[in-house]
Amino acid sequence: MNHIKGYIGIDIGSISTKGVIMDEENHMIASEYIWTEGDPIKATKNIIETFKKTLEEKEIKVDIYGIGTTGSARNLIGTILNANVIKNEITAHAIGTLNTFPDARTILEIGGQDSKLIIIRNGIVVDYAMNTLCSAGTGSFLSSQAKRLGVTIEEIGDIALTSRNPSKIAARCTVFAESDLVHKAQIGHSKEDLIAGICNSVVKNYLNNLAKGKVLEDKIVFQGGVSKNKGVVKAFEDILNKKVHVDKNSHLMGAIGIAIISKNVNKNGNKLEFDFNLQNVEFKTIGTECNGCSNTCEIVKVYKDNELIEKMGGRCEKGNQISNIV
């Protein structure tokens, strides 16, 4: 059995956690997509465990030369995995997408709790937008409305495609959209029209929020968890009147990107210490308040088998000086 060089990328989002192992030629060796369920550490452990099994099944021996983390829990998981690169999800998504679509110029990304629009020209990011405080027009809106209509989130796409006349549903705010939806349901709109209406409303909300004044040029790539929903893809194509490309790995792009970045960062080509047997290691986080000044920052202390490995969250250096006792 040959040993090959592998690069781990983990994208820990608010709703789902994505992980991949890439080889030196940027091909995927293993991948996993699971729900975060509010416990990023457990999700990461499960992903690493799956990797171990997949590699054993495929009988591949991998030496790890890069570990990258991205997504909203990137700092915590980066510490735990001793990552060599921790980067924001915008850069990671752009790099991941350019690996599959080198000529992409617009990336639409809708995740569980946030959405992004990334504009690329000549292979570099030139502009981006993220949704602000509100989570209207994201995956969590879709799943809550699906529940209201008594369908599962996986069914939404296929049902939406059967609609001939999508209901018009307010696109500005989730709360208004919801009352609109109830109203339309009560006056007799069919379920497929309502579901197609929700998909349209997600897209309109996204475009109103993020695409203000921005030119969406071909090639347009759509990714993130919501890109798996055919109804939303169709709504994008109808409203933009352009072809929208969705890769089969569209939900993994952030993880792929950060794995590639971890390869690029490791210029010396040193092998990293990494043990796939993470399941037996106990990680614990304890939140405390720093009393160094009246800001009372919340400090999170991370313990690996009861040994302190990192303190995070302070506004200044004082947070690092608070006691190390568990």
Added chain:
Amino acid sequence: MKIGIPKAMITYEYPVLYHKFFELLGVQVVYSDETNSNILNDGIIYSIDETCLANKIYMGHVANLVKRSDKENIDYIFIPRVAFFDKKETVCVKFYALYDICKNIFDAHFITVNIDYSCHETEFKAFVNLGIKLGFSFSKTILAYKKAKKLQQEYDKANYEKQIKALSNKNILLVAHPYIEHDQYMGYPVVKFLKDNQFNVIYSDINNGMQTNNESYKELSKYLYWKYNKNLLNGIIEYSEKVDGIIFISTFPCGPDAMVNDLVIRKVKDKPILNLVVDEQDGSAGLYTRLESFIDILEQNKEEMGERI
């Protein structure tokens, strides 16, 4: 005699004038503490919820001084009332109201300077009235005002020269009111992040228009009448060629900034722009994600330029 000055909002526009005016009259000056979570919490309690974050923080600073005034024998808390300037320039209405609001909310002694050129209340007249009210002679007050005014101008000039000298090959222009940029809570995390990433921060409010009656802002907007926003636009015109990117910071929900920043972002085309809106939500993850990706864009642009050369 001892006077307390809230270290927020308008105080940052005239950091020397107020301080020196009192000092030259022999009055001791104390400032409120740097913005911290107690000040912010007090500010939220003493404000209506629709007002902007900067205004809430100001109320917190006043509360801080009120709490300290017995122990430290603070005689008056100084809150300027600023409305209209020369040439029909005005400021946000929040500045008009600060003095009267505080006087109605807090049980403390307040004094003010009432600057409103539309009612012939000039800055000179306002300071003379202030001095006389505090019991100083007419001539002594005039001297103190003139000297303090001059010191403020010298301070601005020195600041400007320092900033020009510091221009390096990695500059970011920060477009925000000084009370946001220099505030520990609002602007400091951004400034610190940029400096930690080896970027030189250029402040838009410190520009050559402060001395002369520069009107270069008219390139961006002819009919602007907010004094402090005009100054920020002068800075954009002066520096935008020299920087790699521009970051706007405004507080939620600032009226003038919401209009002016949006207008400028549409007109400045050739620079990467990041528009940050800060509010009292404590989560900083979104802020750092935005800043980090913005810096990635700037770094990539730089690399690209290097490769082309």
